[in-house]
Each structure stands twice: as C-alpha cells, then as structure tokens.
Amino acid sequence: MTSHTDAIDARDIANLNQVRDLFRHADPVPSDLAERIKFAITVHALHAEVAELMDSSLLTTRSVDAKVEPTPTDSVTFTAAAVSLMVSAGPAESDAIDDADERVRVDGWVTTPGAQIEAVTTEGSSTVISDANGRFVLDDLPHGPVHFVVTDPGNEDMRPVITPTIQI
C-alpha cells in the first residue's frame, strides 16, 4: 500500500505527465499567447504608440518562397500619428552562397531623418539611426518574428512608436 505521506515517486511523476498531456491536448495554450504578452509588455513599458500595419500580405508569407526568389522586394508599411515606416526584407549579402538564406537584410525608410530604429528579434535587438533622407539598413537579422521601435532622439516629445510583429 502506498500512502499520501510517502515521497513522490516515478509513478506519480508518470501520472502527472499524463495529466499534462491530457490538458495540453484538450486545452492547448494559444500558440501566439506568449508573443502577444511580450508585445503588450513592450508597449506598456515604453508608453508607446502602436503603429498600424498597412500591408502585411506579402512579407508574412515570404519565407517559403525565399529559395526560389533570391531578391524579394516585398515591402510593408506602418503608420502612426507621428511617423510612418516602410521596410523591405531580403537575403543579407554574403560571400558564401549557402549562407544567403540564413540572415536577413532589412532596408527601410522612415519619415523622420535621424530617428532611431530598433529591430527586436529572437536574438535581441539591433539599433540604427536613419540618415538625412530617413533611410536605414539593418544588415544582419535572423529569420523569424521582428518588430520595430522608432524613437526620435532629437524630439523628446515624441512618444516611441512600436510596430506589430511581422515575419522576415
């Protein structure tokens, strides 16, 4: 006989694993819940304005086509009250052709020259300042989800603008 005062043993752990599989199967965590929480935290922490995604159809479905279309020119535009941002993604330039698919180059344009654009990816974040024409390049990003945070170092009154997450 076993008693409730015994130490937890392998059978108990096996039973709990079955319970976990049962609920994981019957009532799974929504697949994008963690990403949505992270996004909400970022918006909240920055007191940011969320930019509206104007065109998402091309970029989000691009990854499967990447191999057959070496120079994709799909672009996506975000609009907020203070600023608009356009980005397009393509393979990063690389000496080894085999590596061409592994990193992503993002070319972008923002309506504010001298704005700071931060790309937040699964690897962390990369920051760049737009030039006098509002252009910028982020040359070494991983494939996967990314969102951008735009701030204006020259204008402290501008609320940071954060974009929805897209796939590159």
Next chain:
Amino acid sequence: MTPTPTAPDGLGTLAGRAFAAYRAGERERLSELVDIVTPVLWNAARSQGGAPATCEDAIQTAFLQLVDRADSINEPAAVLGWLVVVVKREVWRLARGARREFGVEEVPEAPAQQLDPEAQTILSERQRVLWSHVATLTPRCQELLRVIAFADRPDYAAIAESLGMPVGSIGPTRGRCLQKLRTTLGTDPGWAV
C-alpha cells in the same frame, strides 16, 4: 524510496533567475520569463473556469503588474508563485465583474475541471480513461494536479501554496491528491500498462 531524477532546477528557479536578471538591467530576459511560465499560468487561469479570452487578459494583466512593480517585489526567486496568485485572482475578478473585489484570503475555490465536448472528441482512448478518473477527484485536487503537472517537482509546494492549498498538501510528500489519482488509476484494469 529513491527519488526519481528530475532537472536540478525547477521551473520556478529558472523563472526566478530570469526575473532577477531582468531587474538587474538585462531587459531581454523578460521574454525568457514569459516563455517559461506561460503554460503554467494558462492552466492556472483555465482551471478557474474562465473563458479563453478572460484567461488571456488575466495573464497579460499579471505580467503588466509585474513590470510595474518589478522593483518592489521582495523575493524575485518566488516570481512564479507571485504570478500564479495574481492570475488566479485576476480571472475571478474579470469573470465576476469589477464590482466585487476579492480580498487576499478570499479567492474562491476553482470549480470542477471541464473539457469542451469538442476537445473530448480529440482525446486518445487512454486520455479519455484518464479524464474519467481525474473527474472523480475533488475540484481542489483537480485544480492542483492540473497546474503542477505543468511545473517541475521542486515547484509543487510553492505552487500549491499560491493556489491557496494548505502547506504540506504536496511535495516533497505525495499528498492526498496525487495519492487519490494513483489509487483510482490503480483500480482500473484498463489503465495498467
């Protein structure tokens, strides 16, 4: 009895480490915390009987409160338990409407676990048998087992406490809920492997 080998660090320890690093200035470690604890929090929320949208809101609110109060939380290592408490209270608050606030000691007990009829149709035969046994346990035991099943053994006691169970209800000893599950499964000839 020899303890079964488990990961030396439970979920709670990993979560505590990520949160401590976040507080120390490594902002990106918060993502790690979200990834680590979201499955436990989802099950803690859903085990209260809240609708999926309510549960998502409750979990998001708990994280936003955590960010706002990050510096005033006394024990960063206990962040998992802190989040479980807030999520549970938040689900009840949202489900009942803001007009009734619950005190700290006043969070109601979870109802018996329910599965959507649709969800039941996708269960394997073995999962259906397990579900029929789980459903015979008290609502409190169902809630406890559902939530700790998504954590590691070192976390059981702290999670039980966060859910409002008496100290000693589980871990390091089996406790009555795990014992009941073991007994009811043991009496089912169809369950034995």
